[in-house]
Amino acid sequence: MRTSRKLMVGGASVVILGAGFAAAPEAAVLELADPGADSPSGVTPPPAPTPTAVPDEMPVPEASTTPDVSAGATDGTYPGPVVSNIRGDYQLQIVVADGVVTDVEFLAAGTEAAESVSINAMALPVLREEILEAQDWDVDYVSGASFTSPAMVESAHGAFDDAGL
C-alpha cells in the first residue's frame, strides 16, 4: 500500500489504512486487518470495495501500539476530511492518547444521524471497543443466548422422553 500509513485502534482491534470510507466510491480507503486472528474455519470476509487512492494531503496522524513506530504521534483529536458522495457526507475523527488511537468517531456518515450509518447499506466495516456494564434498562425483551445449542435441547428432549417425563 503505497501511500497508506497504519493506525492501531484500541490496542489491537482495527487497522485503518489512510482515512475515509471504503463504501464511498470516490472516497479514500478504510481497510481492516485482523492481526493475528486466524479464523478457525479459515474464513475470509467478502472482498472489500476496491480501494481508491488516498489523497496525499489527508491529515492522517500515525499511531501504533508498537512503541518504536508510534514516536511521531501527538496526542489529540484529529478530524479527517469530509468526503462526499451521492449518499451524503462522510467524516471520521480519531482520538490519540499516549501515541495510540483510543477512539474513532463518525462525525458524518451519509445520513443526518451519524450513528444510523449503515441502514443504507453503507456499512462501515469497523468495530468499536468498549467495556459494558450490567445495567437495568426498561426493555420489552431480552435477547440472550440460551447457553444451550439446539442439539443439546433436542438431546435433553429425548432424555426426558426416554425417562417418560
Next chain:
Amino acid sequence: MRKPLKRRTVTAMAMDFTLDVPESVSDSALDTVMPYIESDLQWADAIFSLYQPDSQLSRLGRGEASIGECVPAVAEVLDLCEKYREETSGAFDARRPDGVIDPTGIVKTWAMERVRWRFQLLGASAWLWGCAGDVTAQGRPDAVGPWRVGIADPRAGGATVDAVELGAVEAIATSGTAHSGEHIWDPRKGRADTHFAQASVAGSDLVQCDAWATAIMAGGRKVALAAQAEGLHVLTCAVREGKVFAERSPGWPRMQNAGRE
C-alpha cells in the same frame, strides 16, 4: 411509562416462544391464532428434528429419503443453509463432518419467520415475537417508544449489558457459548478476541441475523467485520477477568438513553 402489554407463550422444540402485543388486542383473537402458531412450530420440529429418527431430515441424513420425497420446506431450509454458507464465506455451515446436513441452527428462526403472516390476523398494530436470543418485531407498541430489546449479560445472571431499539432494524439474534470462560486468553496468539462469549446481530431478516450470529461465534472477528458488508449491525462480547469487552459496529441501533440510565 410503557402501556401494559399482553404476552402469550407457546412451546415447541423444547423452547418457549413469546409474543407481545398491545393490551388492546383481544383475547379471543389471541386464543384463536396462537394454537395455529404453536402447531406450525411443532410441525417444523417434527420435520426437522434430528433427534426424532423418523423425521424427514433424519431419514434424509440416513439416505432413506431423497430431498424430492421430503416436503418442499426441507429443500427450502437446505437452500437457506447454502445461501448463508456462501454469504458468510463458509463461517455458517450446516454440513457436519460426518456428512449429515444439520440445519438446526436456522430451523428455529425459519419457523419463527414462517408464522409471521398469522400475526396479521390478530389485528395488532404492533407485535414482538421472540425465542431465547432471537427476536423480531413490527410496529410500535405505544406512543412512548419503539420496541426495546436488551442484550443479555454474557456472564449470565439475567442482567443486560446493552439495549437497542427496533424500528430501523426489525430483528436481533444473539448467539452464545455454553462456557464464556472458555478461550479467555490464548497465550500463543497473545489475544483473546477471536473467541466471543456472545455475538448479537441486528438486521431486517431474523434468519439472516441468526445465521450471521452463529457464523461470528464460529469464525470470530473477521466474520463480525464481514457482516457489516451485508448491511447488518454487530455487537460482540468477550469476557475477560470478569469484565465484558464489547465491540460494536457504528450502526448498532443502541437505545438512545442506553448507558445513561
